[in-house]
Amino acid sequence: MSKDNLIAPSILSADFARLGEEVDKVLASGADIVHFDVMDNHYVPNLTIGPLVCEALRKYGITAPIDVHLMVKPVDRIIPDFANAGASYITFHPEASEHIDRSLQLIRDHGCKSGLVFNPATPLSYLEYVMDKVDMILLMSVNPGFGGQKFIPGTLEKLRQARRMIDESGLDIRLEIDGGVKVDNIREIKAAGADTFVAGSAIFGAGKAEDANRYDSVLRAMRDELAKAG
Numbered sequence: 001m002s003k004d005n006l007i008a009p010s011i012l013s014a015d016f017a018r019l020g021e022e023v024d025k026v027l028a029s030g031a032d033i034v035h036f037d038v039m040d041n042h043y044v045p046n047l048t049i050g051p052l053v054c055e056a057l058r059k060y061g062i063t064a065p066i067d068v069h070l071m072v073k074p075v076d077r078i079i080p081d082f083a084n085a086g087a088s089y090i091t092f093h094p095e096a097s098e099h100i101d102r103s104l105q106l107i108r109d110h111g112c113k114s115g116l117v118f119n120p121a122t123p124l125s126y127l128e129y130v131m132d133k134v135d136m137i138l139l140m141s142v143n144p145g146f147g148g149q150k151f152i153p154g155t156l157e158k159l160r161q162a163r164r165m166i167d168e169s170g171l172d173i174r175l176e177i178d179g180g181v182k183v184d185n186i187r188e189i190k191a192a193g194a195d196t197f198v199a200g201s202a203i204f205g206a207g208k209a210e211d212a213n214r215y216d217s218v219l220r221a222m223r224d225e226l227a228k229a230g
Contacts, residue, residue: 004195005190005195005196005197005223005226006032006033006174006195006196006197007030007031007032007033007197007199007203007219007222007223008031008032008033008034008035008067008176008196008197008198008199009026009031009033009034009035009198009199009200009203009204009215010035010036010037010178010198010199010200010203011023011034011035011036011037011049011200012037012048012200013200013201013203013204013205014026014204015204019053019056019057020056020057020060020061020062022204023057023060023062023064024062025213025214025215026203026204026213026214026215026219027062027064028212028213029211029213029214029215029216029218029219030216030219030220030223031064031203031215031219032064032065033064033065033066033067033088033089033196034057034062034064034065034066034067035067035069035178035198035200036049036053036054036066036067036068036069036087037049037069037071037200038050038068038069038070038071038072038078038082039071039072039144039145040071040072040073042072042073043071043072043073043093043095043096044071044144044145045145046145046146050078050081051078051081051082051084051085052085054066054068054082054085054086054087055084055085055086057086058085058086065088065089066086066087066088066089067087067088067089067091067136067176067198068082068087068089068090068091069091069092069117069138069178069198070082070090070091070092070093070096071093071096071117071144071145072092072096073093073095073096074096074097074098075092075093075096075097075103076097076102076103076106079092079103079106079107079110080106080110082112083107083110083111083112084110087112088112088113089112089113089114089115089135089136090107090112090113090114090115091114091115091116091117091136091138091176092115092116092117093116093117093118093119093122093144094116094117094118094122094126095119095122100116100126100130101129101130101133104116104130104133104134105133108133113135113136114133114134114135114136115134115135115136115137115138115174115176116130116134116136116137116138117138117139117140117144117178118137118138118139118140118158119140119143119144120140120141120142120143120152120154120155120158124158124161124162124165127165131165131169131171131173132171134171134173135172135173135174136173136174136175136176136196137162137166137173137174137175137176138176138177138178138198139155139158139159139162139175139176139177139178139194140155140178140179141155141177141178141179141180141181141189142178142179142180144179149179149180150180151179151180151181151182151185151189152179152180155177155179156188156189156192157192159175159177159189159192159193159194160192160193162175162193163175163192163193163194164193174195174196175193175194175195175196176194176195176196176197176198177189177194177196177197177198178198179198181197181198181199181202182199182202183202183218183221183222183225184225186199186222186225186226187225187226187228187229188229190225190226190229191229191230197222197226199222202218203215203218203219203222206218
C-alpha cells in the first residue's frame with residue numbers, strides 16, 4: 001500500500017522561547033506533521049511538555065496535524081487531555097498500558113487517530129490482536145528519553161517486518177520512524193518501509209538564516225533523498 005511520505009519535525013529540538021514561530025517556519029518549509037515528545041520522568045528519564053503546549057499551538061493558529069507520542073505511564077489518564085487540547089494522533093508504548101485494547105479505543109473515542117510505539121527491544125507481537133484499532137505504528141530507532149541520539153541499524157529489519165504486517169493486513173496504517181533520522185539515512189529508512197519520518201535535531205539544528213523559512217534547505221534535502229528511494 002503506497003503512501004505519501006510525511007515529515008514530522010519533533011518540537012523537542014525547537015527553540016521553545018519562539019515555539020509558535022518555529023512551528024510556523026518548519027511547516028512553511030514543507031513539513032507535514034508537528035511531532036510532540038511527551039515524557040514524564042517516570043516511564044523515561046526526562047521531563048518535557050504537556051497538553052497546555054498543544055493547546056497553545058492550536059490557539060496560536062497551527063492547523064497541521066499534531067502527532068502526540070506519549071512516553072508516560074500510565075497513559076489513560078492523560079489521553080483525554082491531549083485529545084481536548086487538539087491532538088490529531090496519540091501514540092503510546094504497550095508497556096505503559098495495563099489494557100492496550102482499551103487505551104487504543106479510548107484514543108479513538110476521543111476523536112483522535114491511535115497508535116502503538118515500539119522501543120528497539122520491544123517485540124511487534126503486541127500488534128497481533130489490535131491491528132484493527134491502530135492507525136499508526138511508530139518504531140523507535142533510539143532508546144526513548146533524549147533527542148540527538150544515533151540511529152540503531154537493527155531497526156531497519158524491524159521496519160521491514162512491520163511493513164509486511166501492515167501490507168498483509170490490508171489496513172490503512174502509517175509506519176513512522178523516530179530517532180536519529182537525518183538527510184544521509186532517510187532514503188535507506190524509506191526503502192525499509194517507513195512512510196512517516198520524525199526528525200528533531202536534524203531539522204531544527206540545520207536552520208539557515210538565508211532560507212526564507214529557515215528550514216527550507218534541510219526539508220528539501222530530505223525530500224530529494226526520499227524521492228530517490230522510489
